[in-house]
Protein backbone atom coordinates (compact mmCIF):
# COMPACT_ATOMS: atom_id res chain seq x y z
CA UNK A 1 0.00 0.00 0.00
CA UNK A 2 1.09 3.52 -0.72
CA UNK A 3 0.46 6.99 0.68
CA UNK A 4 1.01 10.51 -0.56
CA UNK A 5 3.17 12.87 1.48
CA UNK A 6 2.77 16.56 0.75
CA UNK A 7 4.72 19.48 2.15
CA UNK A 8 2.35 22.40 1.76
CA UNK A 9 2.63 26.14 1.36
CA UNK A 10 3.93 26.54 -2.17
CA UNK A 11 2.26 28.50 -4.94
CA UNK A 12 1.79 26.61 -8.23
CA UNK A 13 3.36 27.76 -11.50
CA UNK A 14 3.61 26.16 -14.93
CA UNK A 15 1.56 23.99 -17.27
CA UNK A 16 -0.44 20.80 -16.83
CA UNK A 17 -1.96 18.71 -19.60
CA UNK A 18 -5.32 17.08 -18.94
CA UNK A 19 -5.90 13.40 -19.83
CA UNK A 20 -8.90 11.77 -21.48
CA UNK A 21 -12.17 11.83 -19.54
CA UNK A 22 -12.60 8.97 -17.06
CA UNK A 23 -16.38 8.98 -17.14
CA UNK A 24 -16.42 8.97 -20.94
CA UNK A 25 -13.77 6.23 -21.17
CA UNK A 26 -15.55 3.88 -18.76
CA UNK A 27 -18.67 4.07 -20.95
CA UNK A 28 -17.04 4.12 -24.39
CA UNK A 29 -14.82 1.08 -23.75
CA UNK A 30 -17.74 -1.27 -22.91
CA UNK A 31 -19.82 0.39 -25.65
CA UNK A 32 -17.21 -0.78 -28.16
CA UNK A 33 -18.58 -4.35 -27.88
CA UNK A 34 -21.77 -3.19 -29.60
CA UNK A 35 -19.85 -3.18 -32.89
CA UNK A 36 -18.85 -6.85 -33.29
CA UNK A 37 -15.78 -5.42 -35.02
CA UNK A 38 -12.44 -3.75 -34.25
CA UNK A 39 -12.67 -0.35 -32.56
CA UNK A 40 -9.68 1.94 -31.94
CA UNK A 41 -10.01 4.38 -29.03
CA UNK A 42 -7.52 7.22 -28.50
CA UNK A 43 -6.82 9.53 -25.56
CA UNK A 44 -7.50 6.78 -23.02
CA UNK A 45 -6.54 7.94 -19.49
CA UNK A 46 -4.04 5.74 -17.60
CA UNK A 47 -6.11 5.24 -14.45
CA UNK A 48 -7.15 2.17 -12.52
CA UNK A 49 -10.87 2.36 -13.44
CA UNK A 50 -9.91 2.08 -17.11
CA UNK A 51 -7.50 -0.81 -16.42
CA UNK A 52 -10.38 -2.57 -14.67
CA UNK A 53 -12.90 -2.23 -17.49
CA UNK A 54 -10.25 -3.38 -19.98
CA UNK A 55 -9.54 -6.38 -17.76
CA UNK A 56 -13.25 -7.21 -17.63
CA UNK A 57 -13.55 -7.13 -21.44
CA UNK A 58 -10.42 -9.26 -21.68
CA UNK A 59 -11.94 -11.85 -19.28
CA UNK A 60 -15.07 -11.86 -21.44
CA UNK A 61 -13.13 -12.84 -24.55
CA UNK A 62 -12.47 -9.52 -26.29
CA UNK A 63 -8.97 -9.10 -27.72
CA UNK A 64 -7.42 -5.88 -26.45
CA UNK A 65 -4.31 -4.45 -28.08
CA UNK A 66 -2.36 -1.49 -26.65
CA UNK A 67 -1.46 0.48 -29.76
CA UNK A 68 0.48 3.09 -27.79
CA UNK A 69 0.39 4.63 -24.30
CA UNK A 70 -3.06 6.16 -24.74
CA UNK A 71 -4.60 4.20 -27.62
CA UNK A 72 -6.23 0.78 -27.50
CA UNK A 73 -7.91 -1.48 -30.02
CA UNK A 74 -10.82 -3.62 -28.91
CA UNK A 75 -11.72 -6.59 -31.08
CA UNK A 76 -14.94 -8.04 -29.70
CA UNK A 77 -15.76 -10.30 -32.66
CA UNK A 78 -15.13 -13.41 -30.55
CA UNK A 79 -16.67 -12.11 -27.36
CA UNK A 80 -18.99 -14.81 -26.07
CA UNK A 81 -19.07 -14.58 -22.30
CA UNK A 82 -22.00 -12.42 -21.27
CA UNK A 83 -21.75 -13.12 -17.54
CA UNK A 84 -19.68 -10.72 -15.42
CA UNK A 85 -19.11 -11.82 -11.80
CA UNK A 86 -18.97 -9.63 -8.67
CA UNK A 87 -15.21 -10.12 -8.27
CA UNK A 88 -14.81 -7.99 -11.39
CA UNK A 89 -17.43 -5.32 -10.70
CA UNK A 90 -17.11 -4.83 -6.93
CA UNK A 91 -14.73 -1.85 -7.04
CA UNK A 92 -16.23 -0.27 -10.05
CA UNK A 93 -19.42 1.69 -10.51
CA UNK A 94 -19.39 2.00 -14.27
CA UNK A 95 -19.53 -1.76 -14.73
CA UNK A 96 -23.27 -1.13 -15.13
CA UNK A 97 -22.54 0.00 -18.71
CA UNK A 98 -21.86 -3.64 -19.54
CA UNK A 99 -25.57 -4.29 -19.04
CA UNK A 100 -26.63 -1.80 -21.74
CA UNK A 101 -23.84 -2.83 -24.11
CA UNK A 102 -24.34 -6.61 -23.76
CA UNK A 103 -28.12 -6.37 -23.81
CA UNK A 104 -27.86 -4.24 -26.96
CA UNK A 105 -25.59 -6.69 -28.76
CA UNK A 106 -26.60 -10.13 -27.41
CA UNK A 107 -30.09 -9.32 -26.04
CA UNK A 108 -29.00 -11.09 -22.87
CA UNK A 109 -26.51 -10.63 -20.02
CA UNK A 110 -25.77 -11.27 -16.36
CA UNK A 111 -23.75 -8.54 -14.68
CA UNK A 112 -23.08 -8.30 -10.93
CA UNK A 113 -24.45 -5.18 -9.24
CA UNK A 114 -21.82 -2.44 -9.42
CA UNK A 115 -19.52 -1.27 -6.60
CA UNK A 116 -17.69 2.09 -6.62
CA UNK A 117 -17.43 5.15 -4.36
CA UNK A 118 -20.13 5.34 -1.69
CA UNK A 119 -21.88 8.64 -1.14
CA UNK A 120 -25.43 7.63 -0.45
CA UNK A 121 -27.72 5.01 -1.87
CA UNK A 122 -26.84 4.60 -5.53
CA UNK A 123 -29.87 2.92 -7.10
CA UNK A 124 -30.03 1.81 -10.74
CA UNK A 125 -33.82 1.76 -10.96
CA UNK A 126 -33.86 4.20 -13.88
CA UNK A 127 -31.44 2.02 -15.86
CA UNK A 128 -33.66 -1.00 -15.23
CA UNK A 129 -36.82 0.92 -16.07
CA UNK A 130 -35.26 1.95 -19.39
CA UNK A 131 -34.23 -1.61 -20.29
CA UNK A 132 -37.70 -2.92 -19.37
CA UNK A 133 -39.43 -0.27 -21.47
CA UNK A 134 -37.28 -1.36 -24.41
CA UNK A 135 -38.69 -4.86 -23.94
CA UNK A 136 -36.18 -6.63 -21.67
CA UNK A 137 -37.01 -8.78 -18.67
CA UNK A 138 -34.73 -7.62 -15.87
CA UNK A 139 -34.31 -9.45 -12.57
CA UNK A 140 -31.82 -8.99 -9.78
CA UNK A 141 -30.94 -12.49 -8.57
CA UNK A 142 -28.25 -13.05 -5.92
CA UNK A 143 -26.71 -9.67 -6.64
CA UNK A 144 -26.63 -10.28 -10.40
CA UNK A 145 -28.61 -8.11 -12.82
CA UNK A 146 -30.02 -10.61 -15.32
CA UNK A 147 -31.46 -8.98 -18.44
CA UNK A 148 -32.97 -10.80 -21.40
CA UNK A 149 -35.05 -9.76 -24.41
CA UNK A 150 -36.34 -11.52 -27.49
CA UNK A 151 -36.04 -8.20 -29.22
CA UNK A 152 -35.59 -4.62 -28.12
CA UNK A 153 -38.10 -2.12 -29.49
CA UNK A 154 -37.72 1.66 -29.33
CA UNK A 155 -40.11 3.66 -27.16
CA UNK A 156 -40.37 6.92 -25.24
CA UNK A 157 -38.64 6.80 -21.85
CA UNK A 158 -39.00 9.58 -19.27
CA UNK A 159 -36.23 9.57 -16.65
CA UNK A 160 -37.62 10.29 -13.16
CA UNK A 161 -34.23 11.71 -12.13
CA UNK A 162 -31.53 13.27 -14.27
CA UNK A 163 -29.08 10.38 -14.35
CA UNK A 164 -25.81 10.25 -16.28
CA UNK A 165 -25.55 6.47 -15.97
CA UNK A 166 -29.16 5.69 -16.91
CA UNK A 167 -29.07 8.07 -19.90
CA UNK A 168 -25.91 6.44 -21.27
CA UNK A 169 -27.04 2.90 -20.50
CA UNK A 170 -30.36 3.35 -22.29
CA UNK A 171 -28.53 4.85 -25.29
CA UNK A 172 -26.29 1.76 -25.40
CA UNK A 173 -29.24 -0.63 -25.28
CA UNK A 174 -31.26 1.40 -27.82
CA UNK A 175 -28.78 1.86 -30.70
CA UNK A 176 -29.49 -1.64 -32.05
CA UNK A 177 -33.18 -1.72 -31.03
CA UNK A 178 -35.95 -1.59 -33.62
CA UNK A 179 -37.39 1.86 -34.30
CA UNK A 180 -37.13 5.13 -32.40
CA UNK A 181 -36.22 5.52 -28.73
CA UNK A 182 -36.72 8.93 -27.13
CA UNK A 183 -35.08 9.64 -23.77
CA UNK A 184 -36.75 12.56 -22.01
CA UNK A 185 -35.22 14.40 -19.06
CA UNK A 186 -31.84 13.11 -20.21
CA UNK A 187 -28.58 14.09 -18.51
CA UNK A 188 -26.48 16.59 -20.48
CA UNK A 189 -22.93 16.07 -19.18
CA UNK A 190 -20.06 16.39 -21.69
CA UNK A 191 -19.46 12.64 -21.56
CA UNK A 192 -23.07 11.96 -22.64
CA UNK A 193 -22.29 13.87 -25.84
CA UNK A 194 -18.97 12.04 -26.17
CA UNK A 195 -20.61 8.62 -25.89
CA UNK A 196 -23.26 9.64 -28.46
CA UNK A 197 -20.54 10.87 -30.85
CA UNK A 198 -18.70 7.58 -30.38
CA UNK A 199 -21.84 5.54 -31.09
CA UNK A 200 -22.49 7.63 -34.20
CA UNK A 201 -18.89 7.01 -35.35
CA UNK A 202 -19.78 3.30 -35.24
CA UNK A 203 -22.82 3.94 -37.44
CA UNK A 204 -25.51 4.61 -34.83
CA UNK A 205 -28.13 7.32 -35.24
CA UNK A 206 -28.21 9.29 -31.97
CA UNK A 207 -29.39 12.91 -32.00
CA UNK A 208 -29.91 15.55 -29.35
CA UNK A 209 -27.21 14.43 -26.89
CA UNK A 210 -26.34 17.42 -24.71
CA UNK A 211 -30.02 18.45 -24.54
CA UNK A 212 -32.91 17.14 -22.39
CA UNK A 213 -34.25 14.97 -25.21
CA UNK A 214 -32.15 12.35 -26.97
CA UNK A 215 -33.53 10.50 -30.00
CA UNK A 216 -32.03 7.18 -31.02
CA UNK A 217 -33.10 5.56 -34.24
CA UNK A 218 -32.12 1.89 -34.12
CA UNK A 219 -29.82 0.55 -36.86
CA UNK A 220 -29.20 -3.05 -38.01
CA UNK A 221 -25.56 -3.18 -36.98
CA UNK A 222 -22.58 -1.07 -36.01
CA UNK A 223 -19.07 -1.09 -37.46
CA UNK A 224 -15.55 -0.40 -36.20
CA UNK A 225 -14.17 3.13 -35.99
CA UNK A 226 -11.36 5.26 -34.58
CA UNK A 227 -12.44 7.65 -31.87
CA UNK A 228 -10.66 10.07 -29.53
CA UNK A 229 -12.06 10.64 -26.03
CA UNK A 230 -12.68 14.23 -24.83
CA UNK A 231 -10.49 15.78 -22.10
CA UNK A 232 -11.54 15.18 -18.51
CA UNK A 233 -13.67 18.06 -17.23
CA UNK A 234 -13.17 17.11 -13.59
CA UNK A 235 -9.42 16.53 -13.79
CA UNK A 236 -9.12 19.96 -15.45
CA UNK A 237 -11.34 21.51 -12.78
CA UNK A 238 -9.26 19.90 -10.03
CA UNK A 239 -6.05 21.56 -11.31
CA UNK A 240 -7.91 24.85 -11.73
CA UNK A 241 -9.13 24.77 -8.13
CA UNK A 242 -5.68 23.71 -6.93
CA UNK A 243 -4.10 26.69 -8.71
CA UNK A 244 -6.67 29.09 -7.28
CA UNK A 245 -6.39 27.61 -3.78
CA UNK A 246 -2.57 27.62 -3.68
CA UNK A 247 -2.15 30.88 -5.61
CA UNK A 248 0.17 31.24 -8.59
CA UNK A 249 -0.19 31.02 -12.35
CA UNK A 250 -1.13 27.73 -14.06
CA UNK A 251 -2.00 26.94 -17.67
CA UNK A 252 -4.35 23.95 -17.80
CA UNK A 253 -3.92 22.54 -21.32
CA UNK A 254 -5.90 20.12 -23.50
CA UNK A 255 -9.32 21.14 -22.20
CA UNK A 256 -12.64 22.22 -23.69
CA UNK A 257 -13.15 25.60 -21.94
CA UNK A 258 -16.93 25.45 -22.53
CA UNK A 259 -17.08 22.39 -20.23
CA UNK A 260 -15.38 24.39 -17.48
CA UNK A 261 -17.59 27.47 -17.43
CA UNK A 262 -19.40 26.75 -14.16
CA UNK A 263 -16.08 26.06 -12.44
CA UNK A 264 -14.44 29.17 -13.91
CA UNK A 265 -17.41 31.30 -12.81
CA UNK A 266 -17.08 30.21 -9.19
CA UNK A 267 -13.29 30.59 -9.16
CA UNK A 268 -13.61 34.15 -10.49
CA UNK A 269 -16.17 34.87 -7.74
CA UNK A 270 -13.68 33.53 -5.21
CA UNK A 271 -10.91 35.86 -6.44
CA UNK A 272 -9.07 34.03 -9.24
CA UNK A 273 -8.54 35.33 -12.75
CA UNK A 274 -9.27 32.99 -15.65
CA UNK A 275 -8.26 33.46 -19.26
CA UNK A 276 -9.78 31.09 -21.82
CA UNK A 277 -7.88 30.01 -24.92
CA UNK A 278 -9.07 27.62 -27.65
CA UNK A 279 -8.03 24.48 -25.78
CA UNK A 280 -6.57 25.76 -22.51
CA UNK A 281 -7.45 27.89 -19.51
CA UNK A 282 -5.00 29.96 -17.48
CA UNK A 283 -5.74 30.35 -13.79
CA UNK A 284 -3.96 33.03 -11.76
CA UNK A 285 -4.60 34.06 -8.19
CA UNK A 286 -2.47 36.53 -6.26
CA UNK A 287 -5.05 38.29 -4.09
CA UNK A 288 -7.04 37.04 -1.11
CA UNK A 289 -9.69 34.35 -1.61
CA UNK A 290 -13.31 35.45 -1.00
CA UNK A 291 -16.26 33.41 0.21
CA UNK A 292 -18.79 32.27 -2.37
CA UNK A 293 -21.83 30.03 -2.30
CA UNK A 294 -21.88 26.94 -4.49
CA UNK A 295 -24.73 24.58 -5.35
CA UNK A 296 -23.98 21.40 -7.25
CA UNK A 297 -26.33 20.51 -10.09
CA UNK A 298 -26.43 18.32 -13.18
CA UNK A 299 -24.62 19.84 -16.19
CA UNK A 300 -24.41 22.73 -17.03
CA UNK A 301 -24.54 23.42 -13.27
CA UNK A 302 -21.54 23.19 -10.96
CA UNK A 303 -20.45 19.50 -11.00
CA UNK A 304 -20.90 17.45 -7.85
CA UNK A 305 -17.54 15.83 -8.69
CA UNK A 306 -15.89 19.22 -8.00
CA UNK A 307 -17.67 19.80 -4.68
CA UNK A 308 -14.99 18.45 -2.27
CA UNK A 309 -12.17 20.28 -4.06
CA UNK A 310 -14.13 23.56 -3.91
CA UNK A 311 -14.83 22.99 -0.19
CA UNK A 312 -11.08 22.99 0.45
CA UNK A 313 -10.62 26.30 -1.36
CA UNK A 314 -13.54 27.87 0.53
CA UNK A 315 -12.18 26.59 3.84
CA UNK A 316 -9.39 29.22 3.60
CA UNK A 317 -11.43 31.98 1.90
CA UNK A 318 -12.37 35.16 3.75
CA UNK A 319 -15.94 34.89 5.10
CA UNK A 320 -18.55 32.15 5.34
CA UNK A 321 -19.63 30.15 2.30
CA UNK A 322 -22.58 27.81 1.86
CA UNK A 323 -21.98 24.66 -0.16
CA UNK A 324 -25.12 22.85 -1.19
CA UNK A 325 -25.04 19.32 -2.62
CA UNK A 326 -28.09 18.55 -4.72
CA UNK A 327 -27.02 15.39 -6.59
CA UNK A 328 -25.88 12.91 -3.91
CA UNK A 329 -27.39 12.30 -0.44
CA UNK A 330 -24.16 11.82 1.44
CA UNK A 331 -21.20 13.51 -0.20
CA UNK A 332 -19.70 15.32 2.80
CA UNK A 333 -17.99 12.34 4.39
CA UNK A 334 -14.57 13.89 3.78
CA UNK A 335 -15.41 16.92 5.95
CA UNK A 336 -14.19 15.17 9.10
CA UNK A 337 -10.76 14.87 7.48
CA UNK A 338 -10.69 18.59 6.66
CA UNK A 339 -11.78 19.67 10.13
CA UNK A 340 -8.85 17.65 11.53
CA UNK A 341 -6.66 19.93 9.42
CA UNK A 342 -8.24 22.98 11.06
CA UNK A 343 -11.12 23.74 8.68
CA UNK A 344 -14.31 25.14 10.24
CA UNK A 345 -17.16 23.32 8.47
CA UNK A 346 -20.63 22.45 9.80
CA UNK A 347 -22.63 19.91 7.83
CA UNK A 348 -26.41 19.77 8.01
CA UNK A 349 -27.77 17.13 5.63
CA UNK A 350 -26.94 18.27 2.11
CA UNK A 351 -25.60 21.69 3.22
CA UNK A 352 -22.13 22.58 4.45
CA UNK A 353 -21.46 25.93 6.09
CA UNK A 354 -17.79 26.77 5.66
CA UNK A 355 -16.29 29.55 7.78
CA UNK A 356 -12.94 30.47 6.23
CA UNK A 357 -9.91 30.02 8.51
CA UNK A 358 -6.44 31.58 8.13
CA UNK A 359 -4.71 28.31 7.39
CA UNK A 360 -4.94 24.51 7.40
CA UNK A 361 -2.36 22.36 9.16
CA UNK A 362 -0.90 19.16 7.77
CA UNK A 363 -1.96 15.91 9.52
CA UNK A 364 -2.61 12.32 8.47
CA UNK A 365 -5.88 12.12 6.51
CA UNK A 366 -7.73 9.55 4.42
CA UNK A 367 -9.06 9.74 0.89
CA UNK A 368 -12.65 8.67 1.59
CA UNK A 369 -13.46 8.48 -2.14
CA UNK A 370 -12.00 9.58 -5.48
CA UNK A 371 -12.91 13.29 -5.48
CA UNK A 372 -12.53 13.56 -1.71
CA UNK A 373 -9.01 12.22 -2.27
CA UNK A 374 -8.34 14.96 -4.84
CA UNK A 375 -9.60 17.46 -2.29
CA UNK A 376 -7.16 16.08 0.32
CA UNK A 377 -4.31 16.69 -2.12
CA UNK A 378 -5.36 20.33 -2.52
CA UNK A 379 -5.74 20.63 1.26
CA UNK A 380 -2.22 19.22 1.69
CA UNK A 381 -0.85 21.66 -0.87
CA UNK A 382 -2.21 24.70 0.99
CA UNK A 383 -1.63 23.41 4.53
CA UNK A 384 1.26 24.41 6.76
CA UNK A 385 3.57 21.45 7.36
CA UNK A 386 3.26 17.89 6.19
CA UNK A 387 0.09 16.04 5.14
CA UNK A 388 -0.02 12.28 4.72
CA UNK A 389 -2.89 10.93 2.61
CA UNK A 390 -3.93 7.31 3.10
CA UNK A 391 -6.16 5.18 0.88
CA UNK A 392 -4.84 6.80 -2.28
CA UNK A 393 -6.08 3.87 -4.37
CA UNK A 394 -9.26 5.94 -4.69
CA UNK A 395 -7.30 8.80 -6.27
CA UNK A 396 -5.58 6.42 -8.70
CA UNK A 397 -9.03 5.44 -9.99
CA UNK A 398 -9.42 8.79 -11.71
CA UNK A 399 -6.22 10.88 -11.87
CA UNK A 400 -3.44 9.95 -14.28
CA UNK A 401 0.11 10.72 -13.10
CA UNK A 402 -1.19 12.99 -10.37
CA UNK A 403 2.14 13.20 -8.54
CA UNK A 404 4.12 14.03 -11.70
CA UNK A 405 1.56 16.60 -12.80
CA UNK A 406 1.56 18.44 -9.46
CA UNK A 407 5.37 18.17 -9.15
CA UNK A 408 5.69 19.85 -12.55
CA UNK A 409 3.72 22.78 -11.09
CA UNK A 410 6.22 23.08 -8.23
CA UNK A 411 4.33 21.12 -5.57
CA UNK A 412 6.21 19.01 -3.03
CA UNK A 413 4.27 15.73 -3.28
CA UNK A 414 5.57 12.18 -3.16
CA UNK A 415 4.09 8.70 -3.41
CA UNK A 416 5.70 6.33 -0.95
CA UNK A 417 5.24 2.86 0.47
CA UNK A 418 3.41 2.85 3.80
CA UNK A 419 6.36 1.49 5.77
CA UNK A 420 8.45 4.40 4.46
CA UNK A 421 5.72 6.87 5.38
CA UNK A 422 5.54 5.63 8.92
CA UNK A 423 9.31 6.00 9.25
CA UNK A 424 9.17 9.54 7.88
CA UNK A 425 6.31 10.53 10.18
CA UNK A 426 8.00 9.00 13.21
CA UNK A 427 11.25 10.73 12.34
CA UNK A 428 9.71 14.11 11.82
Ligand code: EPU
Pocket residue numbers: 023026093094117121122123124125126127128161162163164165166187304305327328329370371398
Ligand atom coordinates in the same frame (compact mmCIF):
# COMPACT_ATOMS: atom_id res chain seq x y z
N1 EPU B 1 -30.29 7.92 -9.43
C1 EPU B 1 -31.45 7.26 -9.14
N2 EPU B 1 -31.76 6.15 -9.90
C2 EPU B 1 -30.96 5.71 -10.90
C3 EPU B 1 -29.77 6.40 -11.19
C4 EPU B 1 -29.45 7.52 -10.43
O1 EPU B 1 -32.18 7.64 -8.24
O2 EPU B 1 -31.31 4.69 -11.54
C5 EPU B 1 -29.94 9.11 -8.65
C6 EPU B 1 -28.65 8.93 -7.85
O3 EPU B 1 -28.89 8.31 -6.61
C7 EPU B 1 -28.15 10.35 -7.73
C8 EPU B 1 -28.62 11.00 -9.03
O4 EPU B 1 -29.65 10.18 -9.54
O5 EPU B 1 -28.77 10.99 -6.65
C9 EPU B 1 -27.55 11.16 -10.09
O6 EPU B 1 -26.92 9.92 -10.34
P1 EPU B 1 -26.27 9.53 -11.75
O7 EPU B 1 -26.94 8.33 -12.27
O8 EPU B 1 -26.21 10.76 -12.61
O9 EPU B 1 -24.79 9.14 -11.30
P2 EPU B 1 -23.89 8.00 -11.91
O10 EPU B 1 -24.16 7.85 -13.36
O11 EPU B 1 -23.94 6.79 -11.05
C10 EPU B 1 -21.99 9.57 -12.71
C11 EPU B 1 -20.52 9.69 -12.46
C12 EPU B 1 -20.28 10.21 -11.06
C13 EPU B 1 -20.99 11.56 -10.89
C14 EPU B 1 -22.47 11.43 -11.26
C15 EPU B 1 -23.21 12.76 -11.26
C16 EPU B 1 -19.68 7.89 -13.81
C17 EPU B 1 -19.04 6.57 -13.87
N3 EPU B 1 -19.92 8.37 -12.60
O12 EPU B 1 -22.46 8.65 -11.73
O13 EPU B 1 -18.88 10.44 -11.00
O14 EPU B 1 -20.89 11.99 -9.56
O15 EPU B 1 -22.60 10.86 -12.57
O16 EPU B 1 -22.62 13.65 -12.15
O17 EPU B 1 -19.94 8.51 -14.83
C18 EPU B 1 -16.76 10.52 -10.05
O18 EPU B 1 -16.29 10.58 -11.19
O19 EPU B 1 -16.09 10.73 -9.01
C19 EPU B 1 -18.17 10.18 -9.88
C20 EPU B 1 -18.66 9.73 -8.76
